Amino acid sequence: MKNRENQPMPLFCSLDENFETVVGELGNSTDLVTRKVRMDILDGIEVGMLFTEGLVDKDFISQFMESLMLHAKGHNFPIDDEREIEPLPFMKDFLLTIGGVEEVYDFDALFNAILTGETVILVEGYSYGFIANTKKWEDRGVQEASVQTVVRGAREAFSESLRTNTALVRRRINNRKLWLETRQIGKMTQTNVGIMYIKGVVDETVLAEVHQRLDRISIDGILESGNIEELIQDETFTPFPTIYNTERPDSVAAGLLEGRVAILVDGTPIVLLVPAIFVEFFQSPEDYYQRADFGILRMLRLISFFIALLAPSVYVAITTFHQEMLQTNLIMSIAAQREGVPFPAALEALLMEFTFEILREAGIRMPRAVGPAISIVGALVLGEAAVQAGLVSPATVIVVSITAITSFVFPSFSMSIPIRFLRFALIGLAASFGLVGVFVGLIALCLHLCTLRSFGIPYMSPLAPINLADQKDAIFRFPIWMLHTRPHFLRQKNSVREQNREPEPGAK
Amino acid sequence: MNDMKRKASFLLVMAVLLLLATGCWSRRELNDLAIVMGTGIDIVDGEYVVSAQIVNPGEVASKEGGGDSKSAVATYSVRSTTLFEGIRRLTTLTPRRLYFSHIQVLVLGEKVARNGVKEVLDLLFRDNEVRPDFYVILAKEASALQILSMYEPLEKIPANKLYKSLETAEGAWGSIVAIQLDEFIADLLREGVEPVLAGVGIKEDMQMGTGGTGPVKNKMPPLLKYQKIAVFKEDKLQGWFSEDESIGFSYITDRMDSTVEEFACGKTEKIVIEIIRSKTTIKTVAVNGKPQVEVSVVAEGNVGEVECSIDLSNPKTIYKLERDVEKHISGHIQSAVRKAQKEFRSDAFGFGQSVYQSNPKMWEKVKGDWDEIFPDLKVKTNIDVKLRRTGKVGNSFIPFMKKE
Numbered sequence: 046m047k048n049r050e051n052q053p054m055p056l057f058c059s060l061d062e063n064f065e066t067v068v069g070e071l072g073n074s075t076d077l078v079t080r081k082v083r084m085d086i087l088d089g090i091e092v093g094m095l096f097t098e099g100l101v102d103k104d105f106i107s108q109f110m111e112s113l114m115l116h117a118k119g120h121n122f123p124i125d126d127e128r129e130i131e132p133l134p135f136m137k138d139f140l141l142t143i144g145g146v147e148e149v150y151d152f153d154a155l156f157n158a159i160l161t162g163e164t165v166i167l168v169e170g171y172s173y174g175f176i177a178n179t180k181k182w183e184d185r186g187v188q189e190a191s192v193q194t195v196v197r198g199a200r201e202a203f204s205e206s207l208r209t210n211t212a213l214v215r216r217r218i219n220n221r222k223l224w225l226e227t228r229q230i231g232k233m234t235q236t237n238v239g240i241m242y243i244k245g246v247v248d249e250t251v252l253a254e255v256h257q258r259l260d261r262i263s264i265d266g267i268l269e270s271g272n273i274e275e276l277i278q279d280e281t282f283t284p285f286p287t288i289y290n291t292e293r294p295d296s297v298a299a300g301l302l303e304g305r306v307a308i309l310v311d312g313t314p315i316v317l318l319v320p321a322i323f324v325e326f327f328q329s330p331e332d333y334y335q336r337a338d339f340g341i342l343r344m345l346r347l348i349s350f351f352i353a354l355l356a357p358s359v360y361v362a363i364t365t366f367h368q369e370m371l372q373t374n375l376i377m378s379i380a381a382q383r384e385g386v387p388f389p390a391a392l393e394a395l396l397m398e399f400t401f402e403i404l405r406e407a408g409i410r411m412p413r414a415v416g417p418a419i420s421i422v423g424a425l426v427l428g429e430a431a432v433q434a435g436l437v438s439p440a441t442v443i444v445v446s447i448t449a450i451t452s453f454v455f456p457s458f459s460m461s462i463p464i465r466f467l468r469f470a471l472i473g474l475a476a477s478f479g480l481v482g483v484f485v486g487l488i489a490l491c492l493h494l495c496t497l498r499s500f501g502i503p504y505m506s507p508l509a510p511i512n513l514a515d516q517k518d519a520i521f522r523f524p525i526w527m528l529h530t531r532p533h534f535l536r537q538k539n540s541v542r543e544q545n546r547e548p549e550p551g552a553k
Numbered sequence: 554m555n556d557m558k559r560k561a562s563f564l565l566v567m568a569v570l571l572l573l574a575t576g577c578w579s580r581r582e583l584n585d586l587a588i589v590m591g592t593g594i595d596i597v598d599g600e601y602v603v604s605a606q607i608v609n610p611g612e613v614a615s616k617e618g619g620g621d622s623k624s625a626v627a628t629y630s631v632r633s634t635t636l637f638e639g640i641r642r643l644t645t646l647t648p649r650r651l652y653f654s655h656i657q658v659l660v661l662g663e664k665v666a667r668n669g670v671k672e673v674l675d676l677l678f679r680d681n682e683v684r685p686d687f688y689v690i691l692a693k694e695a696s697a698l699q700i701l702s703m704y705e706p707l708e709k710i711p712a713n714k715l716y717k718s719l720e721t722a723e724g725a726w727g728s729i730v731a732i733q734l735d736e737f738i739a740d741l742l743r744e745g746v747e748p749v750l751a752g753v754g755i756k757e758d759m760q761m762g763t764g765g766t767g768p769v770k771n772k773m774p775p776l777l778k779y780q781k782i783a784v785f786k787e788d789k790l791q792g793w794f795s796e797d798e799s800i801g802f803s804y805i806t807d808r809m810d811s812t813v814e815e816f817a818c819g820k821t822e823k824i825v826i827e828i829i830r831s832k833t834t835i836k837t838v839a840v841n842g843k844p845q846v847e848v849s850v851v852a853e854g855n856v857g858e859v860e861c862s863i864d865l866s867n868p869k870t871i872y873k874l875e876r877d878v879e880k881h882i883s884g885h886i887q888s889a890v891r892k893a894q895k896e897f898r899s900d901a902f903g904f905g906q907s908v909y910q911s912n913p914k915m916w917e918k919v920k921g922d923w924d925e926i927f928p929d930l931k932v933k934t935n936i937d938v939k940l941r942r943t944g945k946v947g948n949s950f951i952p953f954m955k956k957e
Contacts, residue, residue, distance in 0.1 A: 365580050368588075369654030369684060376588065376655060380610035383584045390582060477572070479580075 340522030591712030745905020
């Protein structure tokens with residue numbers, strides 16, 4: 046609500062007038078509660094309360110009402126008759142049994158307060174009131190991570206409430222240098238967006254960039270952190286994600302300790318972490334919780350990346366262009382399987398891949414109750430029957446299956462999306478140009494990856510540009526006592542992480 | 554600016570369309586290919602007879618066996634004046650395009666070898682589809698087509714049988730050399746060495762079962778058998794080593810992996826030594842300006858079979874056996890050298906090459922007359938055999954058997 050000078054409209058002195066304005070502005074919305082109490086003790090003055098049902102703590106409201114009612118009758122109250130009582134400061138000092146209390150002078154702040162679950166207390170004859178922080182609403186609570194699961198490690202995942210999420214991070218980093226800034230983004234939704242970082246460790250240039258990019262956002266609503274991600278990412282036209290997202294508080298804490306910036310958005314359990322680098326998407330928090338040799342599994346994930354990306358296209362290329370590359374017995378058995386298959390190998394692979402993508406999409410979108418139907422149709426009809434009917438060769442089914450399995454090993458789901466797209470492009474190249482096409486595609490992909498940046502940080506760091514010290518925690522993970530420094534691609538002021546030596550038995 | 558963008562995107566679209574318009578050059582589906590496993594080349598009446606053995610992959614890989622189904626291979630052959638024409642003419646017989654990348658063996662008729670193989674090999678070496686790593690073998694007393702179309706009870710594909718038993722025989726018997734096309738051509742080109750090839754023939758009338766007096770006399774179908782080593786001079790066949798000479802050849806050229814040596818010990822009894830490891834070095838020295846060759850063989854062996862009553866627990870017996878084996882090996886080597894020198898006049902052992910390697914200056918002098926020098930080249934042998942083990946038992950039980 047603005048008046049002509051574009052200034053927020055101040056509150057009226059009359060309680061009734063204020064109530065009317067609020068009710069009118071909200072269009073008689075039925076979840077708005079207005080309540081008036083006559084205070085005998087304060088010369089019969091009228092006190093009004095405004096809050097939105099469902100967003101406030103009912104216990105607190107009833108408690109507050111109770112104390113108001115009691116004092117309204119004038120019982121048990123140490124009134125000093127000689128002094129003139131100013132009703133508002135009096136209430137603030139004696140009646141509001143809650144921590145966060147602010148004053149409100151205009152309607153903008155008043156609406157903001159009501160609609161975020163705060164309670165506004167107005168007094169007849171005063172053109173200002175109080176805002177009591179009474180926020181409390183139903184949420185899911187902290188539940189187990191469902192997307193980024195680990196065998197060893199914390200089970201907690203973020204939930205939809207920003208305050209819960211910041212608390213989860215703060216519980217992991219008990220340090221006064223862990224700073225949290227909050228701002229509202231979205232002209233309509235006024236979504237709370239938190240920026241968390243560790244002052245003194247964070248890369249200041251990245252932080253400044255984050256501020257700048259968030260400031261530039263002008264949109265009516267932010268419903269999920271994905272909206273923010275799209276509005277602040279470096280490059281839209283790339284299949285690769287340049288912002289890391291996670292539902293795990295421990296991942297965020299680890300990122301903050303490395304000097305990254307976390308962006309938490311109210312209403313979503315997915316938290317953004319910037320800057321992001323390519324190898325990060327192959328790293329699971331568990332790599333750091335299991336012993337260092339477990340880190341070799343990152344190699345497995347990287348190999349899976351290439352299998353998921355290349356298996357169908359290399360299969361198509363070799364069976365239609367480079368039959369001489371296969372061992373004689375192998376070519377014979379593949380040739381035997383292809384006898385009588387009516388489609389060219391490329392079309393066969395495309396069809397099967399496409400079918401698999403449909404199955405996968407159906408698996409996510411379908412109602413839970415029809416789940417078994419999909420798996421029966423998928424596994425039996427498409428796999429078994431298609432081969433039996435001679436429509437596709439078993440070799441293709443094997444290739445598509447291994448592709449499907451490998452595309453699920455990534456700890457970060459965002460990395461499996463680009464692979465899904467690129468796989469089809471590479472099959473097309475393989476079908477037209479054979480291995481030459483596949484390799485041209487790979488080179489193009491490599492060049493593209495090297496041009497990407499995330500908040501100014503080269504996406505392929507620390508592989509390109511190479512940083513030897515950072516290799517300790519890129520494709521492998523060295524034992525923790527060897528990881529002396531924070532990643533160098535972030536320009537932190539304080540890059541020393543630890544000063545450990547190899548653990549050994551204590552001296553005698 | 555906008556105009557530029559439009560132009561650029563137009564060019565981009567055209568470039569992509571151009572790529573797609575080319576179609577799929579040299580694309581071939583697996584099930585449109587006739588995979589050739591073996592090729593045979595004969596000469597009949599001055600014309601080439603080109604044969605190709607093509608597999609039927611469905612039959613080879615089929616798990617539901619059954620002898621009555623279609624054959625796993627088909628061998629086609631045509632006559633033509635040139636080889637390339639013949640290969641193309643084969644497609645008039647086959648329903649699919651011939652695909653030569655997976656050739657396992659090339660069988661050459663003896664007549665082709667006598668006439669010179671260079672024209673034949675040029676085509677196969679030149680064609681980009683053919684990989685020069687298949688084995689080249691010579692049909693002995695049979696046509697290449699016959700050899701290729703021979704039925705083999707243990708292998709579905711005869712060409713595979715030729716390929717596998719060549720490798721097995723080279724490893725365990727030693728009278729056979731497995732030569733690939735590129736090796737053959739390398740030997741043709743290198744100075745001071747002449748190429749050799751393995752020969753394969755047909756062995757008839759092998760009997761299965763108890764044989765001789767038994768009531769059931771199973772007559773086996775004719776079998777393929779690797780026999781001897783064929784010696785070339787340049788690209789023309791000169792003649793064949795006997796089996797013993799072939800073994801000698803293998804020793805000299807250090808191709809020997811494992812073989813057995815048998816000789817008499819006593820009147821009719823025999824003793825068999827298994828050679829398990831052998832290393833040959835050839836040294837050339839100049840004596841009076843003339844080259845002289847010394848072949849040194851260091852071999853290890855086990856006692857494989859003993860029929861006579863010798864005391865193997867006595868080291869002296871072992872030493873004596875070692876000397877005997879050495880003499881035996883030396884005999885193989887000398888007979889091979891003699892035959893190559895006197896009969897073939899072909900330096901198949903590559904003595905010239907070792908002269909060149911150890912003494913290039915001398916080779917410069919002698920290489921012009923190497924054909925004259927080689928037949929009179931003095932070849933010394935220097936064999937050192939060590940017997941390592943006598944098997945599970947020491948002395949043979951045969952002499953201790955109850956006398957009747």
